[in-house]
Amino acid sequence: MDTEDTQDNGTRWLTDEEQRAWRTHLDVSRLLMHQLERDLQPFGLTNNDYEILVNLSESKDHRMRMSDLATATLQSKSRLSHQITRMENAGLVRRENCESDRRGLFAVLTDHGWETMRKVAPHHVASVRQHFIDLLSEEELKSLHASLTPVAQHLRSTRGRM
């Protein structure tokens, strides 16, 4: 009556192996984020703060348009706007007007932001290594990356506005 693992109303439930893999992925995502957050706490930064700093640090002139930054960090414009306001209050970034498009704004790294980045980055990398990278062999990492790349592409393509 059924073909393959199709059942009852036609739902293809997850097999045990699929279920385990899925839940492990879920747990790792969440636990990892929490751990990284904890490791950044002593420096007064959140994961979000840090990601903004990374993006600006890697950009020409340490500046990015709000929209681009929102896209790069996978956040809604609104959320980014609030986020930048907070970081502005903390003296890590500042807003600057855009000449070529007068609707636009840049988020720019301040000196303090750059110094913070330079100070914190080594600790963050150590944290990423300790809780993720160094727990995987080179082979495993390669294979993980290869498997996940199409998933990321798929998700980026089908994603609605955040």
Add this chain to the structure above:
Amino acid sequence: MDTEDTQDNGTRWLTDEEQRAWRTHLDVSRLLMHQLERDLQPFGLTNNDYEILVNLSESKDHRMRMSDLATATLQSKSRLSHQITRMENAGLVRRENCESDRRGLFAVLTDHGWETMRKVAPHHVASVRQHFIDLLSEEELKSLHASLTPVAQHLRSTRGRM
């Protein structure tokens, strides 16, 4: 002067390959959560709601102690408490006293909660398949699971209170 890829102040920065793998993992985690959330929205549920429903559905008598539920869903007690209050207001669960330990409470699935679960689960599974499981071969899934399991264990063991 340096050994391996150790440099300057002694920080072992991520190699390009490590960097790419890491960022892909990060992106997948976030995009996936967002996508699942979006797919649950038409049913008026959040990921969090759904996870609570799953846990209760799979438990004996459709009930769990608050503490156990918090641990199972990787949330703080406080967060779970608020979460359950919201779900109680939505008629999905109710609280019940615990006889054996009078400090304790159970979160119990209501009929409406159970019905909701039965109705939504097929759609959710379809969503998980579409955006994750079915994009990976059986081999890839196995390998992913094998790689991630030690990471999950590590994180669970070193995690402080949430």
Add this chain to the structure above:
DNA sequence: CATTTTTAATTAAACATTCAACTTCTTAGG
């Protein structure tokens, strides 16, 4: 070139999460 549509960004209010303080009950030690 006037008008409509789209894009960039912010804002206020609603909603969710965290943090710290608190209450109640259980358990372990003397």
Add this chain to the structure above:
DNA sequence: CCTAAGAAGTTGAATGTTTAATTAAAAATG
């Protein structure tokens, strides 16, 4: 048993995120 310590759970306030509405400028359309 009486008391101190710990565990279960909640609460309110502070903080962060989402949603929807709004402003202003750029681009597209007729």
